[in-house]
Amino acid sequence: MPIRTITDKQYKGVSELYRKSDGEVTGYYVTYRDIDGKPIKKRVDAATRDEALLKLKEIKQEIDLEKQGKTMSAPIPEPLEIILPEENEVEKPSKAVKNSTSDHKKIISEHKDVAIVSLLDIVAFDDINILYGYEAGIRIVHMMQNLIADTLNKMDADGLFAKNGIAALSYEIFHVHEDRLCLFIKNDFKHRLLDAIIKQLITKISKYKFSVSDESHIHLNVTFGATKADGADSLIYAEKALKEAKRSHNSYIFHDSTSRNTNNEHLVHKVYEVLIDNIKEEKVTPHFQGIFDVENQTVPYKFESLMRLKDKEGRVLSPAVFMEKSKEYRLYTQLMSQMIDKVFDVMEKNDVAMTLNLSYVDINNPELCDNLISRVKKMKIGKRLTVEIVESEQIEDIDMINEFIFSLKKLGVLIAIDDFGSGFSNFDNIVKLDVDYVKLDGSLVSKIHDEKYRIILENMVKICRDLGIKTIAEYISDESILDLAKSIGVDYLQGHHLHKPAQWDSVVEKFDLIVV
Amino acid sequence: MHNEDIMNKESTMDLNELRNSMHLLRKQLFSDDITECKNRLWLLKEKLNNNETFNDFGYMVSIRISDYDKIVEEYDANVGNRLLKQVSDYIIRFMKGNHLNFEIVRYVEDNFLILMYDLSEDEVAEHIVNMENGMSNYKFKHRSRMFQLTCQSAVMQYIEHESFSSVLDELDQKLFENAM
Numbered sequence: 095m096p097i098r099t100i101t102d103k104q105y106k107g108v109s110e111l112y113r114k115s116d117g118e119v120t121g122y123y124v125t126y127r128d129i130d131g132k133p134i135k136k137r138v139d140a141a142t143r144d145e146a147l148l149k150l151k152e153i154k155q156e157i158d159l160e161k162q163g164k165t166m167s168a169p170i171p172e173p174l175e176i177i178l179p180e181e182n183e184v185e186k187p188s189k190a191v192k193n194s195t196s197d198h199k200k201i202i203s204e205h206k207d208v209a210i211v212s213l214l215d216i217v218a219f220d221d222i223n224i225l226y227g228y229e230a231g232i233r234i235v236h237m238m239q240n241l242i243a244d245t246l247n248k249m250d251a252d253g254l255f256a257k258n259g260i261a262a263l264s265y266e267i268f269h270v271h272e273d274r275l276c277l278f279i280k281n282d283f284k285h286r287l288l289d290a291i292i293k294q295l296i297t298k299i300s301k302y303k304f305s306v307s308d309e310s311h312i313h314l315n316v317t318f319g320a321t322k323a324d325g326a327d328s329l330i331y332a333e334k335a336l337k338e339a340k341r342s343h344n345s346y347i348f349h350d351s352t353s354r355n356t357n358n359e360h361l362v363h364k365v366y367e368v369l370i371d372n373i374k375e376e377k378v379t380p381h382f383q384g385i386f387d388v389e390n391q392t393v394p395y396k397f398e399s400l401m402r403l404k405d406k407e408g409r410v411l412s413p414a415v416f417m418e419k420s421k422e423y424r425l426y427t428q429l430m431s432q433m434i435d436k437v438f439d440v441m442e443k444n445d446v447a448m449t450l451n452l453s454y455v456d457i458n459n460p461e462l463c464d465n466l467i468s469r470v471k472k473m474k475i476g477k478r479l480t481v482e483i484v485e486s487e488q489i490e491d492i493d494m495i496n497e498f499i500f501s502l503k504k505l506g507v508l509i510a511i512d513d514f515g516s517g518f519s520n521f522d523n524i525v526k527l528d529v530d531y532v533k534l535d536g537s538l539v540s541k542i543h544d545e546k547y548r549i550i551l552e553n554m555v556k557i558c559r560d561l562g563i564k565t566i567a568e569y570i571s572d573e574s575i576l577d578l579a580k581s582i583g584v585d586y587l588q589g590h591h592l593h594k595p596a597q598w599d600s601v602v603e604k605f606d607l608i609v610v
Numbered sequence: 611m612h613n614e615d616i617m618n619k620e621s622t623m624d625l626n627e628l629r630n631s632m633h634l635l636r637k638q639l640f641s642d643d644i645t646e647c648k649n650r651l652w653l654l655k656e657k658l659n660n661n662e663t664f665n666d667f668g669y670m671v672s673i674r675i676s677d678y679d680k681i682v683e684e685y686d687a688n689v690g691n692r693l694l695k696q697v698s699d700y701i702i703r704f705m706k707g708n709h710l711n712f713e714i715v716r717y718v719e720d721n722f723l724i725l726m727y728d729l730s731e732d733e734v735a736e737h738i739v740n741m742e743n744g745m746s747n748y749k750f751k752h753r754s755r756m757f758q759l760t761c762q763s764a765v766m767q768y769i770e771h772e773s774f775s776s777v778l779d780e781l782d783q784k785l786f787e788n789a790m
Binding site for chain 2: 285289334335338344346347348349350352361362364365405409410411412414415418419571590594
């Protein structure tokens with residue numbers, strides 16, 4: 095039976111195979127070009143034309159990836175063949191353009207003099223791959239390389255570098271991977287000159303028309319992270335700069351490496367050692383701070399458990415020292431598991447109510463959550479436990495959080511939201527999440543003497559009261575803050591003025607608690 | 611209202627205004643010109659006796675920013691000043707966040723002196739370790755420039771009538787040893 099090409103443009107590359115007399119389609123063929131550009135027609139296992147189209151897309155993606163791998167491993171790029179639109183006036187690519195993925199680390203680390211290392215990522219490059227295909231993505235990266243080389247060459251020809259005391263500009267551009275390029279300038283630029291160059295490159299790139307087909311073009315933005323250093327560390331500093339630029343949504347960040355040989359790396363390494371030591375030696379130490387009913391400030395209504403670590407000298411380290419690093423080193427979950435165990439041990443031995451802080455990262459961790467729920471169930475401590483959701487501004491999947499909340503609520507656990515009002519961004523959360531308490535953000539409470547902040551806090555308390563949610567004012571650091579917090583109608587109080595966080599033994603002693 | 615009452619009220623208002631002006635002037639006189647810290651004059655006039663001995667007791671912490679000179683050389687004094695402000699803001703925020711009883715002075719260039727009260731030596735050491743380590747995680751920024759600064763520190767207890775210069779000398783020696 096004949097193979098019939100589908101005329102609908104949407105199904106370009108898909109053909110139907112007729113075998114039965116009633117015209118029922120019994121198979122599909124797809125047409126594409128292989129890695130060498132040779133046309134291929136192939137039977138695919140598909141029940142519908144949509145399924146066949148999907149198979150064709152998968153095949154094309156595989157070919158694109160193969161091509162990408164082939165191109166990236168090639169020592170000298172073929173992108174020189176790319177025909178760039180005339181209106182962009184990009185000249186033939188410079189020899190400085192390299193596609194090698196492995197050489198750049200070696201070349202940069204072996205370079206003995208001060209040099210500039212700049213990494214750049216194309217903003218939302220995934221979208222380009224998805225919408226225009228991998229082939230277009232690769233083409234765009236090559237265009238970008240050529241555009242940068244051309245811009246630098248033009249600056250050189252215009253005498254910009256000579257005017258700034260650079261006799262001969264020497265640089266290389268590497269395609270590191272996917273959408274990442276590395277611009278390695280083997281000259282020692284003054285920082286203002288580097289700023290000016292990168293700003294010009296950013297402008298040039300944002301104005302450039304990157305062609306995605308014969309008829310259309312797109313505009314792109316890039317993020318630069320740069321540093322000036324010698325030796326192997328420079329790539330790491332550039333990496334840090336790029337990470338920060340992306341995090342802070344800046345198009346360019348320069349990481350200073352002037353003080354790189356001093357004790358920053360040493361301190362960071364020491365923190366890593368502390369993390370490992372605390373995990374191995376099970377030294378995670380919960381501290382507890384009382385939360386008081388406004389009507390009774392002598393005995394806490396419940397206690398907030400706070401994670402602390404100990405260094406080798408036995409000094410207590412606060413979360414500002416280790417929290418971010420523990421997440422970066424992917425050691426946080428192990429610390430948190432220890433923390434939960436130790437807090438629950440205290441709850442088992444003492445008839446007290448506790449709050450346990452969980453972040454979005456914790457709630458996203460099925461093992462940690464399952465362990466928590468099963469222990470709460472087994473120990474029957476649900477009615478004495480409040481889970482405090484911290485960093486709630488990071489919550490993206492409300493349904494997932496609610497699912498977790500309801501599984502806890504079935505066990506009698508209460509839910510609190512921490513830092514309510516910080517950045518004024520989490521109002522939505524108290525409506526969408528089934529919470530029992532909100533903790534007013536400490537930075538707002540600390541400014542309660544300022545009438546404007548007091549009005550904001552008072553209204554936040556009112557909103558919570560109307561929604562049936564109790565409020566806790568943190569950061570009660572003196573009598574005047576305490577009085578003002580009471581005057582705006584908060585339900586509970588917490589802060590150094592009432593009780594400083596301490597280990598459980600000290601808490602028992604201070605409040606004369608009875609240990610079971 | 612009698613004339614006398616009016617005159618009394620006016621003089622009280624004048625006195626209050628004068629007090630406020632004095633307070634403001636004093637604040638300006640004892641404030642560092644770059645940071646939110648107090649200046650050397652404050653140290654001399656408020657913390658020391660006429661013979662340059664301490665008029666109270668506590669702990670003095672000397673803090674220096676690592677490679678501050680190199681940074682000023684590489685960039686310029688303006689960038690250096692911005693960083694001094696950011697570092698001192700960080701220290702003040704840390705101290706206030708931990709509800710500590712303290713005073714901070716920018717003594718010279720990048721050398722800050724922190725006077726801490728109502729704490730034991732171990733507590734001071736613990737707070738300083740936390741402050742230093744926290745600072746290494748902190749990103750100081752000036753325009754599109756990012757700095758990961760660290761500091762060197764040394765702690766000394768001081769008592770009433772002890773010579774300021776001898777405490778400072780010992781702190782400098784400790785800083786030097788710590789840097790080694």
